[in-house]
Amino acid sequence: MCGIVGVVGRGEAAPLLLEALRRLEYRGYDSAGIATLVDGRIERRRAEGKLGNLAATLERDPLPGTTGIGHTRWATHGAPTERNAHPHSTRRVSVVHNGIIENHAELRAEMEAEGAEFETETDTETFVRLVDRHLARGQAPEEAFAAALKRVHGAFALAAVFAGHPRTLMAARQGAPLAVGYGEGEMFVGSDALALAPLTRRIAYLEEGDWAVVTDDGARFHDAQGRPVERAVRVTALTGAVTGKGNYRHFMEKELHEHPAVLGDTLRQYLDPKTLEVRLPRLPFDPARLPRLTISACGSAFLAGLVGRYWIEGLARLPVDADVASELRYRDPPLAEGGGAILVSQSGETADTMAALQLLRAGGQRVLAVVNVPESSMARESDGALLTVAGPEIGVASTKAFTAQLAVLACLAIGFGRARRELSTLDEGRLTQALLEVPGNAAAILERDAEIRELAAEVAKARDVLFLGRGPLYPIALEGALKLKEISYIHAEGYAAGEMKHGPIALVDSDVPVVALCPSGPLFEKTMSNLQEAAARGGRIMAFTDAEGAPALRRFAERVVELPHACAFAAPILHAIPVQLLAYHVAVLKGTDVDQPRNLAKSVTVE
Template sequence: MCGIVGVVGQVEAAPRLLEALRRLEYRGYDSAGIATLVNGHVERRRAEGKLGNLAEVLEHDPLPGTIGIGHTRWATHGAPTTRNAHPHGTTRVSIVHNGIIENHAELRAELEAEGAEFETETDTETFARLVDHRLALGESPEIAFSGALKRVHGAFALAAVFAGHPRKLLAARQGAPLAIGYGEGEMFVGSDALALAPLTRRIAYLDEGDWAVVSDTDAQVYDANDAPVQRAVKTTAFSGAAIGKGNYRHFMEKELHEHPAVIGDTLRQYVDPATRAVSRPALPFDPATLPRLWLSGCGSAFIVCQTARYWFETIARLPCDADVASELRYRDPPMTGGGAAMFVSQSGETADNLAAMKLLRTGGQSIVSVVNVPESTMSRESDATLMTVAGPEISVASTKAFTAQLSVMACLALNFARARGAIDAEEEARLTTALLEVPEHAARLLDASAEIEALAEDIKGARDVLYLGRGSMFPIALEGALKLKELSYIHAEGYAAGEMKHGPIALIDDSVPVISLCPSGPLFEKTASNLQEAAARGGRIIAFTDEDGAQALRRFASRVVVLPKVDPFVAPILHAIPVQMLAYHVAVLKGTDVDQPRNLAKAVTVE
């Protein structure tokens, strides 16, 4: 979603703001802008589209000044045009905003009744006009900003500069993340530590309801009641050098090739390779007596939850619910006393996750987050945090974070199973060994990607694609379909193989590729039977399987991609990689924006 940066320093702000905004591109956006103070007056430059367009504007019309704010906008209120691009404001104040102000229409009507003239359709301008109205009455920037905050409802992060105040930047957060960066003779604000990584690694995160006055030497933070508070300054793990494409064409290509290392690094956090036992992380509950577990996330993280549900129920014999967070937050389900919930997210900032977390905590559930960013809001608001070790993931489409999340959940399922007496030490060691072998298998897959590149040629012209899987491979079919549609804009659906006869079979003809995740194992024969039914109706069967499964499938499949043979327990982790690779190669062939697909955002920080 939208990204915010700000700087108060001794050198020109615009180039540093532009660089910081580049590090927020992964969040998704459709316009961008920067505002600085020039001789005490607010000036701004804005552009529709990518940051390259804003850079061209700045090259032809430079923006001096040592204090400024910047923004990448993902359109909510108002079309993605230069006119609606941030910053917004008046001659007295300029503001950037991430999130939604829910009562903006009511406030706008009130301000218009008092003579305010609006220039845009955005909710952000309403906040700017509200601050400006108070400034016109003679209030200081601090009083005007704090007073305006008390009038607005919603989830947002804000940063503002004020005419005549070249050493003062104000910032606030309510339901959306915002960090303050500490430098030497300069200070920063940003939506996340990644944006500030080239500028500083000393970060303080604002708590819910906080607002701050940031100068070039320090920051004074206030809580929602305007009482001065202290927020801990920490050294973030991100560095400016950690983010780059290297020799790869796209961030997604680079991140696909990081699967083996990421899976291995994540497993090393939880598995003792000598004993083949999974160490139990510090949790706010005892897995042995846990009555029920909730699993929730959004997008690919929800697909991780669906996969993990199979593991927790079949291996650990633990009753489980897997819910998409945007529905869970409104479902008001009955809750079992002493239960627990795990929320999965790459960024740890997804608004729907945070809202669902609050709902389940109110219902007496212990809250655990599985995240990739230790400083994230989800991590800070959980009873316990389980880290993935994926490193920065810049491509909007999740790849390595997905397999890292699966790896964490697989480890937890084994640990819970042992604690609950569902498996013995010998079975734990066998399944742990299968897990530890996945990175090597993943590396072999990546080294033999030519077959998947060739397969992409067959897929790129399709209008519809059907993905099928059974058991724990069903969620991986969903992941394959999700990646293909979001990257290549080809319509794709993932289905449980047994459900094909209950509707999707009507779509099948010789123009519809049917992609199956079909490793050998207990469910192979039933899945193969479903594929034969599709082939009999002219479907072009493309099967991802192992050598044992390939022998049976070659009789009727038009293409068979042979993967390493692994235990069915870990097959979902391994099969996720080629379906992501396929989506990538199809998108490259179609010429779409692989790293930043249209209309999508990396961290969805608004509802």
Template sequence: MCGIVGIVGANPAALRIVDGLRRLEYRGYDSAGIATLVDGRIERRRAEGKLGNLAAVLEETPLAGRTGIGHTRWATHGAPTTRNAHPHATARVAVVHNGIIENFSELRTELEAAGQVFESDTDTEAVVQLLDLLLAQGHGPEEASRLALKRLHGAFAMAFLFADHPELLIAARRGPALAIGFGDNEMYVGNDALALAPLTPRIAYLEEGDRVILRRDGAEFFDVDDLPVIRAIKATHVSGALTGKGNYRHFMEKELHEHPGVIGDTLRQYVSPASRAVALPPLPFDPRVVPRLTLSGCGSAFLAAHVGRYWIEALARIPCDADVASELRYREPPFAKGGAAILVSQSGETADTLAVLAMMKAQGQSVLSVVNVPESSMAREADTPLLTVAGPEIGVASTKAFSAQLSVLACLAIGMARARGTLDGGTEMRLTQALLAVPEAAAAILEQDEEIRALAHEITRARDVLFLGRGAMFPIAMEGALKLKELSYIHAEGYAAGEMKHGPIALIDEAVPVIALCPSGPLFEKTASNLQEAAARGGRIMAFCDAEGAAALSRFAERVVVLPSVDPFVAPILHAIPVQLLAYHVAVLKGTDVDQPRNLAKSVTVE
């Protein structure tokens, strides 16, 4: 979602703000802008589209000033135009905002009646005009900010810049994360440590409801009750070097090829090299007695949680629910006394999943998070975080983070099964060895790039695609469909193969590719039978399988991509890679924006 960077500086700010915004491009955006104080006046530069357009505007008409704010906007209210781009400003105040002001319509009506003149279609401008009116009434910046924030309903991270106050920024958080950076006679604000890494490694995070006053010599924090508080300053380990694509055409291509290393690095966190057994940190619940687990997330993170449900129920024999966080937060289900939640997120800032976290804790559930960003809200607010080791993921479509999440969930299932006594030593060793073999098998799949690219040529011409799988391969089928939709804009659906006869089979004809995830194992014959039914109706069967099952499928499948043979337990991790790679190649062939697909954002920090 939207990116925010601000500097109260000792040196010119504009180009450093743009550099910080460039580090937030992975979040997704459709316009950008910057405002600085020049001789006490607020000066702005804004542009539609990518940051290169804003950079061109700044080259033509540079911005001076040592204090400023910048923004990359993902449109919610109002089209992605220069008119609607942030910062929004009057002569007195400028604002950048990530989130949604739910009562903006009522505020706008009130403010227009008071004589305030609006220039955009955005919800954010209601904040600007409210601040402007309060300033006009004689309130100073600090009091105007405090009063304005009390009037706002919704979720937001914001930064305010005030005319005639060259050494002042005010920021606030209700929902989306906001980080404060401590420099040498300078202060910074940004969405995350990645944005601020070139400027400082010393970071503090706003807590829910916090407001902060930034001056060059430091920060004053106030909590939701306007009481002064201290927020811990921590050293971040995020690199100041801007993540690059290396020799790859796209970040996604680079990140796809990082699957083997990411899986290996993540497993090393949870598998003892000496005993080659799973070694989990202390969990916030006792697996031996926990009555029920709820797994949740959004997008690919939910699909990883869905696979985790299959694994935990099968191995640890704990009843599990798997719910999309955006539904779970409003469904108001009853939770078992003494139950626990496992929440999955790449960014750790997903609004719906954070809302589920708060709901779970309010209802006495222990919360374990599987998250990729150690400084994130979810990592900090969960009772225990289990960190993935995927590194920064810049491509909007999640790839390596997904396989890292699956790796952690697989270790978690084994560890809880051992604690409950539902897994004998021999089986545990077999499953752990199977996990440790995944990085090598993942590397072998990436060597089949040309074969998968050839399959992509067949998919590119389709209007509709079905992905089928059984058991834990069902969520991977949904992952394949999600990636194809995200990247190529081809309509695709993932189904449980056994459900095909209950409706989806009506869609099948010679124009509809059916992509099957069909590893050998206990469910192979049933899946193959479903595929034969589809082939009998003209369906074009294209299967991912291992050598053991390939001969049987080749009798009726148009194409079979033979993957390395692995234990059925880890097959979901392995099969996620070729369906992601397939979606990538289809998108490249169709000429879409692979790293930043239309209408999507990397981190969905508002509803």
């Protein structure tokens, strides 16, 4: 999940590399480093911890040179120390790496038997030593790099510079994204287009197995067999504008308050407010003919997919399997002939979801991606893509991207229902109207911020928290628990409310807050009954409901937060907002790093 960047420039490379790394820090912030060529020699600066530490190091000890590489790390092999920080170098070559070299132990043992001395615990150093061994035998950098690539297995993106070659860097990808950026008399490489956006908007993507030689006047691409190939240069829609926090304390707080605008922008793509119809673009499959649908994703995106399963099965009567992508690829399920799949991802680069994509396509499924980044690997490699319009999400814990994913899946569910003749025009209009009201209701929920902050003061005292929901609100209970764990480090679990009596109720006592998602509607009475069982055992019930449900809940709940009344169909989108707000305020009260919680990275590009 590391981020890598490279520059063959006209001016000093270090400032450009540092700025690009700031835009990649969402990928990891355990350590960071930069290497440049200075009078033909490799020089580097590295620092443990966040990028600010590297910036301070460079301020004390500047690094000249117009060609260089940079890295921000999420540790896999080896502790997050300065010694293990990238770039890893010998006097001949320096390398940055995102991913995992799976056969590193075998290669390391081979080279140590030949007398090589390793300085770090990382798998990356294995590649560095391989390249260096070929250089020591007299091979040119291009030959040495290509020869080393043939020996390594795994998922990786690599960039390297070579002593004595000040206008050249090399790059390769296998299972991890990498882009080449074209400037005027200068060239760039980066983990994604976002990192390169301030430098150039002209981008070419390395395809699976590609490696490239990048100089100041262009790039030469080779495929996995070493054959010269062409890769199209396209203009990215991303801009170099810096995403700031404005008047908010954290990016997450800012992004929480962007829910109404993001939901409005996303829904506007797919809903016609005049006719109250869903307008979907051409899909890679015909929903009316699908025998079965598979939804797969990771993290919060998977929870959005779980809600989508409830919606699609309920409205379209289409059987849906929902799998965590990291399990789907190893479960290797039988796939229906002529079936379809929906993959959900904010970044469009998640390694396990990409592997699921390949499995599904190999199994004859037509794949639709729901992504936030149109230039992402997932968007490019799927049979079709629907975009969320969440904009850059800097906070590691997903917020607005999650509700935007729900909005797209809700539109798909209505569209599928109409295509399969399970919904009437009247039903479509009613549900579309409910979605059109979501942005306004989201804004009204944000006005309850002070009330939710008071609730957070109670939750912050707990060691364990339970979140409960029924039906499509069950995945939102899972989302609430996930957010609380991610950013406050409080242990939390989400459960289907009806499952309480099958085990989790044993955890309930006066020290355990039970956060309930309990709007009025067809499941209200049953959910309330489950909550009363918990309250009878000393559980501290803290409920999100609406004006209709509030009086009954106040008879036994410690706290009740009233949300705007909404159609049951839209309730999952709206209830996601207060549980995210709750997690945010708890984290602030506990003093954790809200935007960059420990051990996490936003884009998980390794298994």
